[in-house]
Amino acid sequence: MQKVTLKDIANRTGYTINTVSRALKNKNDISLETRKRICQVADEMGYIRNSVAGSLRTGLTLSIGIIAANVSNPFFAIFSREIEKRAYDYGYNVIIFNTYGEADTELKRVKDALSKHVDGIVISPCEMESKSLAYLREAGIPFVVIGRTHGDEDVNYVTADDEKGGFLATRHLIRHGHQKILHLSGPRDVPSTIYRLNGYRKALKEANIPYDPRYVIEVGLGCGQCRQVIHQLAENHFPFDAIFAFNDIIAAEAVYAAYERGLKVPEDFSLVGFDNIQKDILMSIPLDSISTSAESIGEKSVDILMDNIKHREHWAVCQETLNVELVTRGSVI
Amino acid sequence: MQKVTLKDIANRTGYTINTVSRALKNKNDISLETRKRICQVADEMGYIRNSVAGSLRTGLTLSIGIIAANVSNPFFAIFSREIEKRAYDYGYNVIIFNTYGEADTELKRVKDALSKHVDGIVISPCEMESKSLAYLREAGIPFVVIGRTHGDEDVNYVTADDEKGGFLATRHLIRHGHQKILHLSGPRDVPSTIYRLNGYRKALKEANIPYDPRYVIEVGLGCGQCRQVIHQLAENHFPFDAIFAFNDIIAAEAVYAAYERGLKVPEDFSLVGFDNIQKDILMSIPLDSISTSAESIGEKSVDILMDNIKHREHWAVCQETLNVELVTRGSVI
DNA sequence: CTGTTAGCGCTTTCAC
């Protein structure tokens, strides 16, 4: 099928291209009658606006990019969904760019996104001091960093209140009488790791439980790393009666590993995760977790981006730490 | 920062826009020296190609659309990742469009995608007789339907060998001595549902186990529906010693529900799922499942699309049923 | 109310 353009409609109706364009936009400097006629003909001819041409003209593509490690990771999957949905409400599309946690790939993908002229970018950088962020600042495109705070005063970010989350999770375990609480911590260089750990320590302190560094174990985010850790602990008969995991994915892995050794949650140990992915994805066992309470990170990111795009030249920086709350399902007894 | 265009580079180097364009494309009708010089200057000036302009000119956007119910569903999350990765290898980007299983939304999103001038579309239609598909055919854009076969001879599709999968899953359970095998079946109007059920029946027949329709229960794909079913069965003391679930997500939900009633997998019943999402996402318990054996559905879809795009005017239709195999992890004893 | 004109940034064809 031939593509129908404004020109075709113009030829058919006898109006000029410009009039057709304005009529289809429902501008009221075109008579109602003409508008109706033109819209009808456009419809008949199966006209679909070529937004590539429009974008070239207006300088806006009405699309944003998501740059993250891997959209098949449930956290990012949910995140992408949230973003796509919110963006849609603003009339925006979403292009996904997976970095697989590689800095080089990340930079390439940032350039790809820029080349596609996305109007804004949501990025979860794979490194703290990321070249990509410097690049994005240079480029002068609106972007929001998510999941990790950022030193610079002039970079947008959205993150959950990690310290409070860590505190709530740990206090929850303590209140159920647990004392030997393992913290399966995230990668050292991720800010959230530090904050969640701080929350953990704060809760211990509040309960006068001495902090024992052997109970904090760093777990890579790669698949299978947590499993090893659990197996090793079991091997050594390391005593613990509860786990606070850096996130729900690590928690799930802990359950899996425990299962392999004949340990059950919550009978053999209680467990709390983080991110509450279970609000969107069923996880085969109930898992207590920490969730942002009002808006989600994805939604907030889009709101910021849209604000920035609207105030093209001088936008306001927004650094948001979202409130969190505990969600209980029964993995703590 | 001001956007750098070919014109800027032309001004700076003294060459014409055209020469710059050709030089950056490394065309060999430009002298090597000039090419080097121009590329260097482009680099210095931080030039990023405006692919919107290029697309308008060439008619190709180098992006494809994924239209599916919901990318936060693990199956589609993995699927999107596969597609994004493969597309990237071809120099393509991916735009996501969530339909939330609503036919109206789906059609809108198809039009959005067409408006964005994607070069091709991978779609998992929410209805069997989808208006969207008719629309896509009209539009003459390459598209691949996934996950469900399609009556029309001239529509591309990729699907797993559902019947074989259903057969392998059920035979696996039978071989472990199970006789009272529940099949948590998918929605009636999804072709895969029928095929997987056929496989189930075939395996029963092979083992001379009479088919009992009470053992096939249709479960909606919405969250929580499977849970109800399991609870009801438990309430009624309906006897079963194994479950073959339509997919891994339903399987996960079954585990969850069973857990709530104090039943464990595999001690209290064995369980097999479908899609093997666990190859990418950890599921807290080991789950036997059915997987496509060589290429994945996502990869194959992209390959087909790229072939269609290349042979712009008269492409070959490709209807592919991918071979499947059983993956065991210990949820069947 | 509608038409005219110009141009977004790139690629392609053809000429020199």
Added chain:
DNA sequence: GTGAAAGCGCTAACAG
């Protein structure tokens, strides 16, 4: 080897 010119389809500014 390089330049000149045209045009992809749309929109914005201005004219009438």
